[in-house]
Amino acid sequence: MAQKISLSQLKLTNFRNYTEASLTLDERHVVLTGENGAGKTNLMEAVSFLSPGRGLRRAVLADVTRVGAEGGFSVFARLEGMEGEVSLGTGIDGEGETSVRRLRINGTPAKSTEELSDHLSVLWLTPAMDGLFTGPSADRRRFLDRLVLSIDPSHGRRAGDFERTMRNRNRLLSEGRYDPSWLSAIEAQMAGLGIAMAAARQEMLGLLRTLSATSEETPFPSPVLALEGFLDDVPEGPAADLEDRYLAMLRESRGRDAAAGRTLDGPHRSDLQVRHREKDMDAARCSTGEQKALLIGLILAHARLTANMTGFAPVLLLDEIAAHLDEGRRRALFDLIHDLGGQSFMTGTDRSMFSALAERAQFFTVDGGSVRP
Numbered sequence: 243m244a245q246k247i248s249l250s251q252l253k254l255t256n257f258r259n260y261t262e263a264s265l266t267l268d269e270r271h272v273v274l275t276g277e278n279g280a281g282k283t284n285l286m287e288a289v290s291f292l293s294p295g296r297g298l299r300r301a302v303l304a305d306v307t308r309v310g311a312e313g314g315f316s317v318f319a320r321l322e323g324m325e326g327e328v329s330l331g332t333g334i335d336g337e338g339e340t341s342v343r344r345l346r347i348n349g350t351p352a353k354s355t356e357e358l359s360d361h362l363s364v365l366w367l368t369p370a371m372d373g374l375f376t377g378p379s380a381d382r383r384r385f386l387d388r389l390v391l392s393i394d395p396s397h398g399r400r401a402g403d404f405e406r407t408m409r410n411r412n413r414l415l416s417e418g419r420y421d422p423s424w425l426s427a428i429e430a431q432m433a434g435l436g437i438a439m440a441a442a443r444q445e446m447l448g449l450l451r452t453l454s455a456t457s458e459e460t461p462f463p464s465p466v467l468a469l470e471g472f473l474d475d476v477p478e479g480p481a482a483d484l485e486d487r488y489l490a491m492l493r494e495s496r497g498r499d500a501a502a503g504r505t506l507d508g509p510h511r512s513d514l515q516v517r518h519r520e521k522d523m524d525a526a527r528c529s530t531g532e533q534k535a536l537l538i539g540l541i542l543a544h545a546r547l548t549a550n551m552t553g554f555a556p557v558l559l560l561d562e563i564a565a566h567l568d569e570g571r572r573r574a575l576f577d578l579i580h581d582l583g584g585q586s587f588m589t590g591t592d593r594s595m596f597s598a599l600a601e602r603a604q605f606f607t608v609d610g611g612s613v614r615p
């Protein structure tokens with residue numbers, strides 16, 4: 243069984259609707275209940291800032307600071323992590339560059355928020371993700387890339403480098419006059435990065451497939467996943483062959499891409515295709531409830547995979563997850579979450595919805611930016 247990562251303390255300062263808040267936690271799951279607008283999701287968002295990136299709302303950092311507060315916001319956590327007990331502090335100071343958040347690990351400034359991945363992984367499911375299957379492909383790509391990131395922390399840097407290199411190519415093409423050898427060098431870099439990104443995504447899908455083939459049946463369907471939109475017709479092969487193929491595509495499409503003002507082929511055009519296995523139906527055409535169940539199945543599979551790969555069960559943030567489930571499914575979900583072996587944070591408006599968790603959870607009431615047991 244995977245080891246547990248558990249937060250023992252969480253402190254927020256000038257974070258969203260909290261002036262100050264402090265939670266003392268034991269190892270159990272955490273249930274946050276309260277009325278709409280009380281600050282439940284904000285607390286989850288604070289925990290999501292213990293992972294690289296912009297948190298579960300993909301926030302502009304300056305918006306996170308409490309309206310009316312002087313300076314910035316901060317989140318402090320103490321936890322038993324993958325390298326033992328650690329304290330993590332993050333936030334912005336509100337002066338100068340507010341688009342970069344600072345991070346301290348055991349009081350020492352860290353070079354990059356990627357260092358958080360040495361201590362914990364945090365996965366989430368929020369109501370904002372309900373439209374994932376019907377919304378724009380960029381959302382599904384981002385979702386898939388977060389999955390990849392949890393087992394391959396360098397994936398984010400690779401994707402960022404690809405984006406930057408591609409922008410350079412687009413700029414050169416739009417200027418019309420370029421040094422061909424310079425453009426070729428940029429395209430060679432794109433080919434290396436792009437194929438590495440595609441391979442990391444394919445590997446993630448392969449791992450999820452293997453996992454679902456060996457998992458027991460649950461009330462949550464296991465989705466069938468595939469990638470579409472980039473080198474679909476090419477069988478899997480050695481990376482060098484695929485790089486050559488992509489490089490040739492880029493060379494041949496210079497004129498077309500210059501006219502379009504952007505690069506039309508690449509991993510930035512891939513789309514994650516999700517199907518409901520039992521119904522043999524595209525997720526986008528499933529009912530709202532079926533889509534939610536598919537999402538839950540996907541997150542649980544990802545959590546299990548992360549636990550298998552790292553030996554540590556991730557911290558799960560499940561916002562309003564119980565709301566649309568019947569009693570039986572709710573119970574099954576709580577059992578599945580508990581069996582993962584990690585600490586989960588769950589929110590809802592009604593405490594009774596979580597009664598099946600009983601002693602397995604700590605309960606807190608959230609009210610107007612304050613939180614109490």
Ligand SMILES: Nc1ncnc2c1ncn2[C@@H]1O[C@H](COP(=O)(O)OP(=O)(O)OP(=O)(O)O)[C@@H](O)[C@H]1O
Nearest residue numbers: 258259278279280281282283284305306307308309
């Ligand atoms: N920067 C900010 N400063 C002050 N308040 C903010 C800030 N950002 C968001 N809020 C407020 O925080 C409140 C709580 O939001 P949150 O999303 O946590 O509510 P919730 O308890 O999850 O509610 P629901 O059940 O409706 O999802 C909202 O009223 C929102 O307007």
